[in-house]
Amino acid sequence: MAISIARSRPVYRSSRDILAVRSLATNSQFKVFDRHSKKIQRSRTPILSPDKSRKVEYIRDEVAIRTIERLAFITRDFTKTLDFGSNAGNFLKNLCESSEYPPAGVCTEEDKFMVDQLNKDKVMVRNKIKELVMVDSSKEMLNRDIDEPYLESFPGVVKRYEADEEAFSHEEALQESNQYDAVISNLSLHWINDLPQTLANINRVLKPDGVFLGTIVGGDTLYELRTSLQLAEQERMGGMSPRVSPLVHLNDVGSLLNRAGFSMLTIDSEDIVVGGYPDIVSICEDLQYMGEQNSVLSRPSYLPKDVLIAANEIYKALHGEQGPDGEITLPATFSVIFVIGWKKSENQPQPLKRGTGQVSLKDVL
Known part of the structure; x- marks a missing residue:
């Protein structure tokens, strides 16, 4: 089902065809992203425009809700939980705030x-x-909502630590092994250079049989924006620059988790299609307020005005959606990969050894 609605309320649809646009390096010295620039980008908006920073949290909020729904199916306590790359606390906010019915005119049973x-x-x-530990590289983003009233409804203890997610450097929150019952990560892993090592560190801090539930944006994310910019730049400048950050391939995720030591994996993906953008500038502004603008090391320093104008017209022609009033708005697709992995433990269910079966399939069939 493909539905586009206003960006204040995204919808979901299944997705299985994810483009391969990121090659994962096994060498930890290989760098794709400028982590220092990313920290500056994410720290700027909460200080200069905190209200705008909150207004564009629609993607993280929706993914946090999906994370909560998945956690509800796991019949165990998460006494000590790590929110890795917590942003301003979207998981905690959506955990504490009650969801409301849609408007009366469109609300169904x-x-x-x-x-x-x-x-x-x-x-x-x-x-x-009982204890939620929030870790994020941006102190400004981490503490943006520290005084929000919804925190009063959380019965446990909340701790916030500034630490670089890739370096896994905080002594109290990230150095001790086997300390967390669960680790969640809500749309932060796509800025990690050495993703295999970071996943291995997440596995290390989990208790045996602890669960990791993570989300990461996949390769089809913002394909409308990517293709429009590529075509416009090819037309105007005779070449293409890395305007959109490279992303992980869906098929890579399983091998990455296995390599990090996780077992009993569950991996699925969904497309969040956000509609209602008036133009390409509005999309770029929202990404900027999210702290999600490009931070590739080889990124160009600016986008020429004529390329931006051409990209906007291409976007409208290829992907625009015409409303009842005849106005054309632009959709933006965010492909989100959901992963669940368990740290290995002796008490986990194990497959029987080969040859131990007592019933022949020939007799059953």
Whole structure:
């Protein structure tokens, strides 16, 4: 099902065809992203425009809700949980705030049932967490919502630590092994250079049989923006520059998690299609306020005005959606990969040894 609605309320659809646009290096010295620039980008908006920074959290909020729904299916407590790359605390906010029904004119009985179930899931997961440790590289982003009233409804203890996610450097939060019952990561792993090592470190800090639930944007993310910029730049400048950051391939995720030591993997992906952007500049502004602008080391320093104008017209021609009033708006697709992995433990279910079966399939069939 393909539906586009306003960017204040994204929708989901299944996605299985993810483009391969990032080659994962096994050499930890290989750098793709400028981590220092990324920290500056993410720290700027919470200081200069905190309200705008909150307004563009629609992607992280929706993914946080999906994370809560998945956690609700796991029948165990998450006594000590690490929110790795926590941003301003989207997971905590959506865990504490009750979801509301859609407007009366469009709210169906099914909508009410889903909202009621989501609120039950939030209470269930909230009561399972006694201590939530939030880690993020940007102190400004981490503390942006530290005084928000929703924090009063969280029954456990919340700790916030500034630490570089890739370096895994904080002594109290990240150095001790086997300390967390669960680790969640909400849309932060796509800026990591050495992703295999970071996943191995996440596995290390988990207790045996602990669960990792992560989300990462995949290769089809912002394909409308990417193709429009590429075509415009090819037309105007006779070549292409890395305007959109490279992303992980869906098929790589399973091998990365196995290599990091996780078992019993569950991997799926969804497309969040956000509609209602008036032009390409609005998309770029929202990405900037999210702290999600390009930070590739080889990125160009500026985007020429004529290329931007051409890209906007190409975007409208190839991907624009015409509304009832005849106005054309632009959609933006965010391909999100959801992963669940468990740290290996002796008490986990194991496959039987070869040759131990007592019933022949020939007899059954």
